[in-house]
Amino acid sequence: MISATRRWFRRNRTPIAVGMGVVGAGYLATQYVIGKINDARERMSSDRIAKENLRRRFEQNQEDCTFTVLALLPTATTNIIEAMNTEQITYEIQQMKGSGKTSKNSTDSTATPPSIADTAMTEDDGKSAVGSMQSESGVHASQITVPPAGTPSGEGAQDGGQQLQPVPPKPRRTKRQLWDDLKISSITRAFTLIYTLSLLTLFTRIQLNLLGRRSYLSSVISLATGSNSGGISLENHDDNLSPEHAYGGDLDTNHKYLAFSWWLLNRGWVSLQARIESAVREVFGHLSPRETLTYEAFSQLALQVRKKVEGETTEERRKAAWLPFLLPPREMENEMLAESGILDSGKPSAIDSSNSSNPPQVRKLLDETSDLIESPVFHHVLTLLLDAGFAVLVENKLAQGVFELPPPENAAAEPLQATRAVLLPRILSVLTRQAHVVGSGSVPNEYLVAMEQVPDLNAFSAVVYSANWQSEIAAADASAMGTADEVLGASAAKSMKAEAVAAAASLNRSRGLGDMEESAVFVDAESDFESAWAKAAGGGS
Known part of the structure; x- marks a missing residue:
């Protein structure tokens, strides 16, 4: 039996060898295919997790931007309202009206009445206009805090907030002068707050997204070096000073960088307000309180102010300088940090303008921020945010609250109402009240909501x-580049590059001629977006 079996194997050894080879090859091929499928599944899962982490971190960053703007905005609002105290001017007009009545009752019936040359309104017009200001703005004389008689700061604040030192008391102003001051103050204040809100929104997006990107890379490098075995974290480990977190920066770096928002809230708005006030005086200066305006007329006047502030021609818009409103000159950085409380102002070296105390990471962040602010993309997105803010003020609050126009969806029902003219004081009363709404830090702020609904804002972010x-990785640690490339190349790099390309495509489409025609101040249709993208991306996409 055994010998027969041996003879059978000897006779069939070739077919048996071939069969075993086929089975072995099939097994190896099967294992290879299964391995490839598992690898592909792991890569897909890793890419999906990386994209989800990136998306969640990005969305969380934008929510943080919204709450940060709402937290910072009241500081600027308080400064602007104190500098342009429209309610105080209204109170003085009411006081002058009351004193005029008292004087008239105490004089003889044959006395000469007050000269109309001292005011732009008749007595009846004055009653209706002041009554309108009192009823529509919701401000009554008893609700206004009057500064002490010996305090000259109130007068200086009404003229634009430029007087930072005590000045001698000014002579008593006539009713016409008070109405002119009220007109300029109410319009300038509302417009300044819209510009400040738009700039603060964009500046906060730049700051928090730059720090968010560095924090994300910090998590990626931690995962690549094995110090974080739990995956890419959604948290910011700003208090972790290990080398793996050098990309995200330490707590001191982040605090110093974020402190630069102090400049716009306390200094930058002053220069911005001066530019806006100059434009308002030039456009609205010739109007008297007895003037009547239609909705179309006021819209055109507001548009003229915007063109003078932002630039009327393509070349002027390209040269519009927004950087001085957002960041201080380099020689004043230490002084600003000391005033904001980041540096110890008690040390003489802390505020030495000739010796910058900013570490290289802060300097790199500031330089990249400056490049972004000066890029054409920033000007384009800022124009769209201003369009949204002025649309709420002019097309919503004034159109429906003052001119009693129907909502846009019902505009065709009553087209004749667009020709209705109202007195200028009614418009000023709404602008006075809306200034507090624009600068409100409560949720929701409808002006901020309108700006955040601009698609290009998220694309820019x-x-x-x-x-x-x-x-960023190469500059931070060249030795970790190989490991970082392995991690980023498999998951995060693909997601971040896709996100950047999609954002660039969205911005590119939005700069088309069709979309630009909807903007109140046009963006140059012929400018090359690729140059803006290269400047914004820093050549690292």
Whole structure:
């Protein structure tokens, strides 16, 4: 039996060998295919997790931006309202009206009445206008805090907030002068707050998205070096000073960088208000309180102010300088940090303008922020945010609250109402009240909500968040580049690059001629978006 079996194997050894080879090859092929499928599944899962982490971190960053703006806005609002105290001017007009009545009752019946040359309104017009200001703005004489008689700061604040030192008391102003001051103050204050809110929104997006990108890379490098075995974290480990977190920066770096928002809230708005006030005086200066305006006329006047502030021609818009309103000159950085409380102002070296105390990481963040602010993309998105803010003020609050126009969806029902003219004081009363609404830090702020609904704002944020990450890694630690490339190349790099390309495409489409025609101040249709993208991305996409 055994010998027969041996003879059978000897006769069939070739077919048996071939069969075993086929079975072995099939097994190896099967294992290879299964391995490839598992690898592909792991890569897909890793990419999906990386994209989800990136998306969640980005969305969380934008929510943080919203709450940060609402937290910072009241500081600027308080400064602007104190500098342009429209309610105080209204109180003085009411006081003058009351004293005029008392004087008239105490004089002889044959006495000469007050000269109309001292005021732009008749007595009847004055009653109706002041009554309108009192009823529509909701401000009564008993609700206004009057500064002490010996305090000259109130007068200086009414003229634009430029007087930072005590000045001698000014002579008593006539009713015409008070109405002119009221007109300029109410319009300038409302417009200044809209510009401040738009700039603060964009500046906060730049700051938090730059820090968010660095924090994300910090988590990626921690995962690559094995110090974080739990995956890419959604938290900011700003208090972790280990080398793995050098990309995200330490707590001191982040605090110093974020402290630069102090400049716009306390200094930058002053220069911005001066530019806006100059434009308002030039456009609205010739109007008297007895003037009547239609909705179309006021819209055109507001548009003229915007063109003078932002630039009327393409070249002027390109040269519009917003950087001085947002960041201080380099020689004043230490002084600003000391005033904001970050540096110890008690040390003489802390505020030495000739010796910058900013570490290299802060300087790099400030330089990249400056490049973004000076890029054409920033000017384009800022124009769209201003369009949204002025649309709420002019097309909603004034159109429906003053001119009693129907909502846009019902505009065709009553087209004749667009020709209705109202007295200028009614418009000023709404602007006075809306200034407090624009600068409100409560949730929701409808002006901020309208600005955040601009699609290009999120696209711009995605550009900031997703771009320049390769140079960030190379500059931070060249030795970790190989490991970081392995991690980023498999998951995060693909997601961040896709996010950047999608954001750039969205911005590129929005700069088309069709979309630009909807803007109150047009954006240059012929400018090359690629140059703006290269500047915003820093060549690191």
